[in-house]
Amino acid sequence: MSDQQNSDWTEMKQKLEQLPKSIAPKNSVWPSIEKQIINEQVLAKMQSQSMWLKWSMAASWMIVFGALAFSFGSFKELKQTQEQHAQLLSQSFQMIQQEQELNIVRTQFLSSLAQSQHAIDAKEYSSIINQLAYLKMDRQQLIAQIKSDPNQTELMAQFVQAIADEQTLINSTANKIPKI
């Protein structure tokens, strides 16, 4: 810039400094600002409420599914227990039946044995009676064990075997006793 331009510019700079720092707008824009702020606040509130609604719905669904899953689990457990009970019931019914059948055979045998006592050697008679007593004692112990622990399948097998052993002993001994 030339000296003249610089001088003009210095003068203009002074004028610039005198320019007002504040100027009022012809129209106030506040009503429009306020309207938009309030609209945004309402919208934000609605969005927040809508979010809460979504969350509560999701939570409700989770509770419903949780309850359903729990119910299904309980139902399965109940069904299993019922099945176990039925199995145990059938097992004990089977045991009672087998024992009853054995007792009939046993009573008949003991009766026959008593009648033929004179024809049998005293030692052998005593041995038969003792063997039957031991077998009965074993059987009753097994029954007691099965009652205290019904789920033990081994005990049940032992019980079946004990019945069979007792039956075999009775049959084999009965054949040896002379007929009256």
Add this chain to the structure above:
Amino acid sequence: MQPNVISINEHKENSLDKLIKDAQKGSVSSFERIYLLFEKRLFALCLRMSGNNALAEEFLQEVFLLIWKKLNQFNGDSQFSTWIHRIAVNHIISYFRVKKNCDFTHDELDTNLFSTAFDNQSFGRDLENAIATLPDKARLVFVMYEIEGLSHQEIAEQTDTSVGTSKAQLHRAKKLLQERLA
């Protein structure tokens, strides 16, 4: 009476702090008071940077909405007036950056543009009108440098240009003003 002046200023600062805190909590009435405190100062900036009354009013509205949205980001690190001033300048610059291929032209000069700011100071009004008719880029740089007191470095950063470009635009603006006011 100096102590009294200080205490009045302190009182103003304290009340502004309270207004800001209340507005940050969502008080629209407090924000309205903030608006009234800074309305004229920001409008002067908007008017000079846009060179158009309707656009300046639009800018003023947009800037205050931006301030409302960003209010919770203000933590008192800088002065509130500096903070809102920066928001306004950035907003106006971004407007012209988007419209960079559409240089705002003043086919018809609104001679009443600064009528509210001047009574009988015809030179002041002529000067303002001459600034308003400058090309966009030259006007923005001129207002930021000569009126708002920003450095070329700050202008370059805010307008995303170089310091050299800022200086060139300022030179262009001065030359055009001198021609128009001669």
